[in-house]
Amino acid sequence: MSGITVNTKINGDPVEFICDADETLLDVLRNRLGLTGAKEGCSTGDCGACSVTIDGRLTCSCLVLGAEAEGHNIGTIEGMANGEELHPLQKKFIEHAALQCGICTPGFLIAAKSLLDKNPDPTESEIRFGLAGNLCRCTGYDKIVRAVQDVAKGMRNNKAKRA
Amino acid sequence: MRYERPTTLKAAAQMLAKEKGKAFILAGGTDLLVRLRTGFIDPDLIIDIKDTSGARAIQKTATGFKIGAAVSGAELGENAALKKAWPGVVEAANLIGSKQVQGRCTMTGNLCNASPAADSVPALVAAAAKAVVVGPKGKRTVPVEEIPVGPGRTSLKKGEIIESLILPKRPPKSGDAYLRFIPRTEMDIAVVGVGVSLTLDGKGVVTKARVALGAVAPTVVLVPAAAKAIIGTKLDKAALDALAAACSAACNPIDDKRGTRDFRIKVAGVLARRAAMIARKRAGGK
Amino acid sequence: MARVVIWGSLKPHTGGRSEVEIEARNVQELLARLGETYPGLQAQIKRGVSVSIDGLIYREGWLQPLAPDSEVFLLPRMQGG
């Protein structure tokens, strides 16, 4: 099997990697690039633990070939905080105890950010359906939904203050 | 395994035709990669068609809409004109998988997988959508219901690729709807799916209708008897009962891990009623 | 003498009695004497038992002292998830 050279941007940084044709983007992130924040929970797109964004759009990195990343911008959990400053979602997940074991947390954060980017004022139902592609077995989702609601409220308040 | 990303569909079709081993088309990949990872398929060649011209475009034409083969579910949902014209088709496509899957999955892929439970297909069939097929012998246009011929099998010949799906222009006073039954609220494969598209006259009488069922037979089925049951009616109780009965009668399902035969037959009728009422409302009926 | 209550299906090993009296200072001694007196119980004791002494469950606690009037229940070894 001959390797495929792929040029991409990950969390804004140019990255070049070589992968095999049958490797998924998740394999590449975890095994070749050392970005193990995205987790492999099922490899069938059913659990969302491997969530990343491609050109800003939410996807499961287990359902993307590494070769497909050519020319695209990939966003992963490792790029969510701005230096020392955690993203509000990251802060609120800790504050609200929205994680227990934490294996699903990176995927939830990526999905929640994608949700709020599109819809800064979601209803509880919109949050629940927006996060339905991410499985959590510890929390029963209650505290996750509350954390996202709290972030959305904070973002709206900030906006109101600025206006 | 090799990976190719041609820039024209013609080139893609040639690669497909020439390949001696097992070749697969990759658009959204949300089914293909699952089959690859679970060892269900062992491809020699994967042809990614996302970079082919028009593959990711939704075009509004004089006769309706042309939807490129690699347009994702999320992109369909973001197209206001398409959503207004064919809400049932868009809602069906948007039911496929999670938000993550929506970022990638395509209606064309949903059609070519030839799963009887594919969510977008009953809605497409009800909408009288057509598929534009490109192959070694040129282009042909076929009704979508003729693409799947059995679970996992299509009528596409070696070297043929679906380039786009065509939805007709929406006639006035028309509406469509798709409903499916799943055990959870998300993330499941349809146990039963029903697509209904209908047109009303000025008095609210159904003049035209198409009804299609998913997950109740080896392929998605168009049910003319169900359409007949509501054409000429105002969707009163008797008409809806006849619609439900016709849908149940058209079912030839199996017992499996997702539902029983009896359940599917019964629920097909229930969902048909509900979908017809939504379609009527969308058509401006009261 | 501590009063030892065993669970129903162990009765065949104690001559049909569900309660026996054993002279023991602690749990370890109690289990040893139980096994000596009723050899049929040895297999279960080896497999693992917990005991409850006057209402409190001890999963290990071999050296837990027994009062002369202690009521001891033999229980299958506790597991959890």
Add this chain to the structure above:
Amino acid sequence: MPLDNAPDSKRKFNVVGTRPLRPDGIDKVTGRAKFGADASAPGQLVGRILRSPHAHAVIRKIDTSKAEKLAGVKAVITRDDFPDHTDGDAALYDTMYNIMAREKALYEGHAVAAVAATTASIARQALKLIKVDYEILPHVTDVDEAMKPNAPLLHKKMFTDGVDPKPKKPSNVARRFEFGHGDVEEGFKKADIIVERSFKTEATHQGYIEPHAALASMSPDGSADLWCCTQGHYMVRDVCARILGIDISRLRVTQSEIGGGFGGKTTVFIEPVALALSRKANRPVKVVMTRDEVFKATGPTSSTSMDIKIGVTKDGLITAADGTFRYQGGPFAGCSPAEFGAMSAFAQFHLDNVRAIGYDVVCNRPKTISYRAPGAPMANFAVESVIEELAHKLGMAPIDFRIKNAAREGTKSSYGPVYGPIGLGPTLEAAKNHPHFKAPLGPNQGRGMAAGFWFNFGGQSCVSLNIPTDGTITVSVGSPDIGGSRASMCMMVAEELGIGYEHVRAIIADTSSLGHNDVTDGSRTTFATGMACILAARDAIKKLCQRAAATWGIPEDAVTWEKGFAKPAGANAGNFAPLSLKEIAAASPGTGGPIAGHHEFSADGAGVSFATHICDVEIDPETGASKIVRYTVIQDAGKAVHPSYVEGQFQGGAVQGIGWALNEEYIYGKDGRLQNAGFLDYRIPVCSDLPMIDTQILEIPNPGHPYGVRGVGETSIVPPLAAIANAVAAATGVRFTQLPLSPPRVLKGIEDAKAKGKKAA
């Protein structure tokens, strides 16, 4: 040993009961936390396992020669690489048999060989080159079928234990248990109303999101390092060392962050395989399960079949309760939690006459392992369903019926011991007074409730605590943190020392740096390891006081510790300025060297725990679909150390129970193969399926813990099955006796009832 210092109910806590941020939070929200599959080692190989496609087959021969010759393959192992070192320990032998099949493959997915190769794709190819010669045998996967006299036998030498006289014929029934007291036959004679029903439940899986992963590095001299995700790395160490025939001390196991366990990671599966591959290849080997392997070849819980009979007087007193609980536990004896099902089934009642019989049955299914309150939820479903039906027959409110018959302090429990102070009554009263209980219901909605029980236990823990010269604290614990326990450990240490939470940091030590700790299970960690933390802190305080005494030149016992300061007491009170922890720590190099606290023990005195759940469900009468519209958990926590994580345990357990009740099940084909080995068709609840899960924490102190802590993790999964079944019965008028309440089953129930009603009319 239990502490003699029972909780002081008037004690005012400074840290315990607050909600500080967890110490591992930032690592987990930034993707930095290292879970099982996140580690790698130089020169590491990929290990993969070949599994039996057959439910039951003799393994005649395994030919690995072709696989061994494939370029890139560094080791191939089979049963031959696991010589028997188990020395007559039957449970250990079964564990070894489970991780690598010996004479027979006993279920679909049973490991039969493994390879280590340079890449994943070479490893996959190598598996295809291994030829296994199977002789396929008849199989059985249903518990009732397995108990029939003509059922396919799994073990020719299995004679039911616990029956008199000992059976002469082998069977699939491994053991029989009986618990109870009084005379049920006499009790039923006094009853005015008797309800008798049979129930069935399907097997469910813990469904942790993180598949098992292990990175092993073993040298030919028998020394080894293992990194893995487990609920008990000491257990992994002990079991692996014994299976591999090496000294326990030569194997160091480091526990990764663990992505959920719920009981499913309380044994070994791939760990000994990874070590054996590494030993043979003499290189590090990483084995990560696929989701398919997790479902087929780890340890789900039992499927069950149960009969319940309960009698009551006209005025609502239970006169007798009788139950039979048949649990299949996979292919090995002693694995099903039948005894805990039987013991816990009637534990919430005050009963004069009670009998519970449990059968542990073997089947051609994966070897079951604990799942949160093992055995209790299904038994509770059966019993609490009958209780609800009896209440209706009596014309009594189910809550009042439960309160009237509730176990209380002094009740002789159904499994034997007499209860001390327990929290059942208060949870029932709280439920009755809860706004949820009085809220109006919409159309097609029904309300159900159930009360549940779990034993809780203590076990062995070992804790070390070090005080660097700046007076901050590092705590080393050996209990894997599966739900935020590091935070509660820090809180208890801070509470004892009288310092701020932010000055204490806890880590999970590896097996070579700290004494043995039992598996994190049975809701034991906050109770037992937490108590060890408290005692280690007290040990450190003693030493801190010694240093202060020496500094002041007064006797040790003339120094007391208050709010982070050593103070002279008695005759010396006021003679010296108090010394802070910081000051004593700073001076420590000159006053005797480093200061550390330590405690090791086997904790006992765990307090039983009760919960009452209320559930509203809405049914679509045309499709049988259920929607949980409101859910409330009321549970006694003894003392909630970190209330947020206590609530999290309540909510998580409730939702696992909801999944069990509605949609989760192992579905087997006639071929004995699992048909839904993935998250697509093994349907665990998704976010949009659920409402918020309301919680109410009650605090009835456990006398066996200095702060009154009881375990909280298990009980919350016990009542949901029954609460939901009762709610569905209320919404539909149909009593369902089989789980899950999947839409086809519910719709059929509604339709059948309608047809019956029509016929009757």
